Amino acid sequence: MRNMKGEDAYVSPLHFRQFKAMRNAPTTLGLLLSSLVLSGCASTVETANVEQPAQSKSLCQTSLVKLDTDFPTGNIASCKASGKTRFDITLAPEDAPPINCSAWYAFRLTPSRAGTVTVNLTYEACGHRYWPKVSEDGVKWDYLPKKNVVVEEVDGVKQAWIKVQLGANPVFVAGQEIFAPSTYQTWLDQVSKSPDAAQWLLGKSAEGRNIPGMTIKAAGSKPKEQVVLVGRQHPPEVTGALAMLPFVETLLSDDPVAKKYRARFETVIVPMLNPDGVVRGHWRHNTGGVDLNRDWGPFTQPETKLMDGLLRKIEENPDQKLQLLLDFHSTQKDVFYTIPDEYPTNPPLFIRDWLARYQDRMPGYNVNRDARHSADRPISKAYTYETYGAPAVTFEIGDETDRGLIKRIGKESAIAMMETLLATDAP
Ligand SMILES: [Zn+2]
Numbered sequence: 001m002r003n004m005k006g007e008d009a010y011v012s013p014l015h016f017r018q019f020k021a022m023r024n025a026p027t028t029l030g031l032l033l034s035s036l037v038l039s040g041c042a043s044t045v046e047t048a049n050v051e052q053p054a055q056s057k058s059l060c061q062t063s064l065v066k067l068d069t070d071f072p073t074g075n076i077a078s079c080k081a082s083g084k085t086r087f088d089i090t091l092a093p094e095d096a097p098p099i100n101c102s103a104w105y106a107f108r109l110t111p112s113r114a115g116t117v118t119v120n121l122t123y124e125a126c127g128h129r130y131w132p133k134v135s136e137d138g139v140k141w142d143y144l145p146k147k148n149v150v151v152e153e154v155d156g157v158k159q160a161w162i163k164v165q166l167g168a169n170p171v172f173v174a175g176q177e178i179f180a181p182s183t184y185q186t187w188l189d190q191v192s193k194s195p196d197a198a199q200w201l202l203g204k205s206a207e208g209r210n211i212p213g214m215t216i217k218a219a220g221s222k223p224k225e226q227v228v229l230v231g232r233q234h235p236p237e238v239t240g241a242l243a244m245l246p247f248v249e250t251l252l253s254d255d256p257v258a259k260k261y262r263a264r265f266e267t268v269i270v271p272m273l274n275p276d277g278v279v280r281g282h283w284r285h286n287t288g289g290v291d292l293n294r295d296w297g298p299f300t301q302p303e304t305k306l307m308d309g310l311l312r313k314i315e316e317n318p319d320q321k322l323q324l325l326l327d328f329h330s331t332q333k334d335v336f337y338t339i340p341d342e343y344p345t346n347p348p349l350f351i352r353d354w355l356a357r358y359q360d361r362m363p364g365y366n367v368n369r370d371a372r373h374s375a376d377r378p379i380s381k382a383y384t385y386e387t388y389g390a391p392a393v394t395f396e397i398g399d400e401t402d403r404g405l406i407k408r409i410g411k412e413s414a415i416a417m418m419e420t421l422l423a424t425d426a427p
Contacts (some may be wrong), residue, residue, distance in 0.1 A: 125157070228384075238330065323421065
């Protein structure tokens with residue numbers, strides 16, 4: 001696909017053909033999905049209350065199997081059953097272009113007896129991007145085997161045909177592991193048991209969902225230096241989330257470096273800024289039809305306004321100083337989008353030094369940096385640097401980066417960050 005150039009690229013409108021309005025108004029009600037764990041990723045998530053869209057979504061059925069999207073992150077544009085074991089589904093973004101081509105899908109197949117189901121995925125825009133992952137329990141995920149996936153370009157758009165083996169149980173099929181608000185909440189509940197962590201509510205999304213926050217610092221300390229982490233501005237970017245969890249867990253570890261770090265620095269974490277987009281299975285936007293990472297500066301959306309408030313509060317406190325912002329995302333490969341070293345930051349040359357230490361910790365792995373800056377771009381990196389002078393980085397993980405490697409990336413980049421920050425002069 002020509003149009004999948006990564007986080008900072010827009011797709012050409014030429015790749016968009018027709019759009020269908022997505023279904024409206026899934027609201028929330030509590031439903032317990034037991035043991036929601038992302039196996040091979042953040043090891044800590046065990047159970048979860050899942051926000052459930054109140055109305056039934058995209059249900060279609062053959063005599064042998066039912067397809068639905070009635071769970072958080074579930075989303076397809078339309079579905080048609082044909083024969084006993086075949087579905088034709090269409091996939092479309094939530095809004096007209098411009099949008100990045102993060103062609104998300106998530107649906108569930110519920111069999112009445114064992115067999116093989118064929119699902120044709122027809123993309124109305126962008127084309128197939130995410131390798132299908134399957135899970136029976138929403139806990140352990142597997143890649144659909146290569147022999148079960150055919151991807152073919154039709155009129156310049158990649159379409160996919162997949163076969164899914166069904167046993168007795170329902171199977172989730174999704175572009176990435178399902179990582180819903182409940183997953184974050186379960187994780188936050190677990191990690192914030194540490195005396196050095198505190199959970200709080202940053203605020204509410206446009207649809208009233210919680211946008212959680214967490215602060216990490218040595219218990220009883222009043223650090224003068226702040227590090228801000230933000231994630232999931234873009235709903236399908238699950239691998240960024242999978243890196244953020246071990247990153248944060250490393251900051252909370254018993255490692256002597258982490259203890260020193262927590263005594264000097266306060267880390268303020270907003271792991272999921274766009275819960276509405278996540279629950280609705282959006283490709284890119286919040287429910288205001290806005291790419292949140294193109295709204296830093298204008299701050300027109302309730303979600304980005306909350307980040308503005310958070311950064312202002314640090315700035316306005318004479319005893320605090322923003323030292324770093326990391327914004328976790330996903331794209332086609334692992335890459336750090338950074339401010340170039342020629343632009344002075346405070347602390348000076350932090351990004352250069354951090355990534356050098358990180359590279360040293362990752363033998364056999366190539367740390368990939370793409371340094372560029374345009375002052376007026378309303379993205380977190382440019383805005384934070386221009387407004388506060390702090391180094392700011394878009395921390396991108398590849399869509400299909402090995403999940404074990406993602407854990408290592410999260411851990412080692414966190415240790416390197418702490419060491420680099422501790423090596424700077426205290427204000
Ligand atoms: Zn992104």
